[in-house]
Amino acid sequence: MEVTFKDVSLSYDGTREILHHLNFTIPEGTLVSILGPSGCGKSTTLMLISGLLAPTKGQIFFGDQDVTKQDALARKVGMVFQNYALYPHLTVLENIMFPLKMAKVKKEERREKALKLAKLVHVDDQLDKKPGALSGGQQQRVAIARALAKEPSLLLLDEPLSNLDARLRIEMRQEIRRIQQETGVTTIFVTHDQDEALHISDHIMVLNLGDIQQFSSAETLYDNPSNLFVAKFIGEPVINTLPITAFGHDLDGAVPAAILAKTQTVGIRPEALQDHPIDTGTLAQITTQVKAFEKYGREKNALVDYNGNELLSTEIQGRLENHQDLTLYLQKSGFYLFDEAGQRIFGGEQDVE
Amino acid sequence: MKVKVAMVLRYVILVLGAIIMLMPFLWMVSTSLKTQPETVKIPPIWIPKQLQWANYVEAFKAAPFARYFLNSVLVTTITTAGQLFTSILAAFAFSRLNFYGKNIIFVIFLGTMMVPGEMLIIPNFVTLSKFHMIDTYWALIVPWLASFFTVFTLKQNFQSVPDQLYYAAKIDGASDWHFLWHVLVPISKSTITAVTVLQVIGSWNAFMWPLIVTNTENLRTLPVGLQAFTTDAGTNYALLMAASTFVILPMVILYIFLQKYIIAGISKTGLKG
Numbered sequence: 001m002e003v004t005f006k007d008v009s010l011s012y013d014g015t016r017e018i019l020h021h022l023n024f025t026i027p028e029g030t031l032v033s034i035l036g037p038s039g040c041g042k043s044t045t046l047m048l049i050s051g052l053l054a055p056t057k058g059q060i061f062f063g064d065q066d067v068t069k070q071d072a073l074a075r076k077v078g079m080v081f082q083n084y085a086l087y088p089h090l091t092v093l094e095n096i097m098f099p100l101k102m103a104k105v106k107k108e109e110r111r112e113k114a115l116k117l118a119k120l121v122h123v124d125d126q127l128d129k130k131p132g133a134l135s136g137g138q139q140q141r142v143a144i145a146r147a148l149a150k151e152p153s154l155l156l157l158d159e160p161l162s163n164l165d166a167r168l169r170i171e172m173r174q175e176i177r178r179i180q181q182e183t184g185v186t187t188i189f190v191t192h193d194q195d196e197a198l199h200i201s202d203h204i205m206v207l208n209l210g211d212i213q214q215f216s217s218a219e220t221l222y223d224n225p226s227n228l229f230v231a232k233f234i235g236e237p238v239i240n241t242l243p244i245t246a247f248g249h250d251l252d253g254a255v256p257a258a259i260l261a262k263t264q265t266v267g268i269r270p271e272a273l274q275d276h277p278i279d280t281g282t283l284a285q286i287t288t289q290v291k292a293f294e295k296y297g298r299e300k301n302a303l304v305d306y307n308g309n310e311l312l313s314t315e316i317q318g319r320l321e322n323h324q325d326l327t328l329y330l331q332k333s334g335f336y337l338f339d340e341a342g343q344r345i346f347g348g349e350q351d352v353e
Numbered sequence: 354m355k356v357k358v359a360m361v362l363r364y365v366i367l368v369l370g371a372i373i374m375l376m377p378f379l380w381m382v383s384t385s386l387k388t389q390p391e392t393v394k395i396p397p398i399w400i401p402k403q404l405q406w407a408n409y410v411e412a413f414k415a416a417p418f419a420r421y422f423l424n425s426v427l428v429t430t431i432t433t434a435g436q437l438f439t440s441i442l443a444a445f446a447f448s449r450l451n452f453y454g455k456n457i458i459f460v461i462f463l464g465t466m467m468v469p470g471e472m473l474i475i476p477n478f479v480t481l482s483k484f485h486m487i488d489t490y491w492a493l494i495v496p497w498l499a500s501f502f503t504v505f506t507l508k509q510n511f512q513s514v515p516d517q518l519y520y521a522a523k524i525d526g527a528s529d530w531h532f533l534w535h536v537l538v539p540i541s542k543s544t545i546t547a548v549t550v551l552q553v554i555g556s557w558n559a560f561m562w563p564l565i566v567t568n569t570e571n572l573r574t575l576p577v578g579l580q581a582f583t584t585d586a587g588t589n590y591a592l593l594m595a596a597s598t599f600v601i602l603p604m605v606i607l608y609i610f611l612q613k614y615i616i617a618g619i620s621k622t623g624l625k626g
């Protein structure tokens with residue numbers, strides 16, 4: 001099911017607006033992540049899609065149909081909540097069967113379907129337990145099975161993996177991806193973990209303070225961040241940022257003067273700082289002092305000081321001594337300039353979204 | 354050593370408390386087995402010379418207790434069930450639904466809890482007489498079909514259930530009605546049991562109201578029936594206590610069986626009965 005938001009705003013109390021004029025389309029059959037820091041409005045956005053909340057302003061469409069006025073009962077989506085929200089008085093099997101019972105599915109069929117789903121999420125050995133007797137991960141999987149039970153055309157997941165251990169989390173996210181691809185169900189996956197979003201989704205919507213920062217593929221987010229927030233939020237290790245004033249005349253000639261004049265902040269990805277020049281990609285060079293040099297296996301990192309700013313480089317080839325001078329070559333890919341409002345005005349591909 | 358002393362002291366206090374609470378019951382049972390002269394003997398005696406089991410037979414025959422018993426069961430069952438039903442619905446509305454004037458209505462209802470029950474006797478009597486309900490079963494039942502204390506207790510409990518569970522039920526296709534009876538009520542089992550038992554005991558023991566609104570022998574409930582032992586010639590304490598014993602026996606049994614729920618339910622809401 002294609003989901004479209006047209007100028008949707010939301011305020012819980014009528015005074016403070018939580019979401020501001022959201023406009024987006026989630027294409028049918030894709031898996032989209034909503035990524036953003038805590039409190040930015042991710043859960044609220046999901047509640048709007050599910051119909052549990054009505055927008056203060058704007059319209060919501062499923063396909064061509066305006067569902068703004070429909071409640072959750074009518075929209076028929078599947079949803080996994082941040083804290084599972086399993087029915088504590090029902091067993092695992094009964095929990096999974098609950099939506100089927102509501103849909104008046106026959107008893108034997110209900111059971112059969114629920115068993116199949118329990119197997120899919122690996123809780124088929126826990127069927128008679130109550131949720132209170134399950135681990136966090138098991139509860140989460142039961143919640144996923146319950147959400148899938150009525151074969152929804154839209155599956156909403158609110159940080160479904162946040163309580164799993166690292167190994168299970170990776171396993172489950174592949175599992176979710178597999179289920180999504182097998183069933184073709186349009187899936188919206190909320191997370192504050194960029195790694196999770198990058199691995200699982202076709203498209204990522206980055207949200208901050210109730211505004212969409214960027215909505216694109218993982219690759220585009222990384223290569224062409226549309227603003228400083230996205231550049232800082234996506235990427236591990238985090239992008240180096242420093243004020244343009246630190247550069248003095250180092251960028252003269254490399255960047256048009258008109259753009260330099262508007263620039264406030266410079267962002268350089270750690271892999272775009274190299275200790276060796278490359279003919280095609282090098283934009284400029286800077287002189288720095290090594291503060292710390294680290295070598296982990298194949299990887300060599302250097303923490304350097306550049307006119308009072310700390311920069312991290314992950315592209316060191318030579319051996320370095322602390323306090324030595326080091327010339328670093330800025331690579332064009334991974335070098336961005338942002339204006340006063342934080343918008344990208346240089347670097348990456350121009351005019352991307 | 355210090356810990357041990359504190360421990361002993363704590364148990365001594367608890368045992369003393371228990372004895373004080375049990376004293377009236379023990380006295381009741383003891384008196385019910387005495388002869389008439391023994392009941393007024395000074396100094397009082399705790400264990401009668403000869404246990405007068407016959408008092409029970411005589412007490413039961415002294416008035417139509419079978420009929421009273423039937424009335425008590427009927428009135429208690431209907432008022433408790435009715436009150437529970439209305440209270441569950443009201444508590445759901447106050448805890449989950451948004452409607453115009455919700456807070457004001459709630460505050461007004463809360464205010465009614467401050468009014469002592471005795472003050473309501475006269476207005477209730479007047480109202481019921483206007484409806485010609487005095488001296489019928491209606492009079493015994495209708496005023497007790499709603500209780501804000503129960504509404505309040507249940508509302509507190511319903512509110513402690515996370516919103517997400519309500520949302521999950523919505524998503525799963527459950528109506529408010531279904532969510533209430535198939536999710537919220539089973540989850541709140543212990544509190545509901547507690548308020549039910551409190552109501553049953555209150556209803557079973559009610560004396561003043563049934564006495565005032567009934568004249569007909571056939572409508573009397575057990576506590577009112579106990580008056581049979583007080584006549585112009587004085588009170589027959591032995592028979593009265595024997596009858597009292599069998600009147601409260603069902604409540605004692607009920608309490609013993611359900612005390613686990615009652616204590617859990619009451620401590621959960623932070624309210625006393």
Ligand SMILES: Nc1ncnc2c1ncn2[C@@H]1O[C@H](COP(=O)(O)OP(=O)(O)OP(=O)(O)O)[C@@H](O)[C@H]1O
Nearest residue numbers: 012013018036037038039040041042043044045192
């Ligand atoms: N029921 C509510 N009433 C009023 N304000 C709310 C309510 N629910 C959420 N908010 C506010 O809305 C904002 C967004 O909340 P939301 O739960 O959507 O954040 P989130 O992105 O899901 O965060 P997290 O990652 O912590 O779950 C927050 O500032 C929060 O305080």
Ligand SMILES: [Mg+2]
Nearest residue numbers: 042043082158
């Ligand atoms: Mg959230």
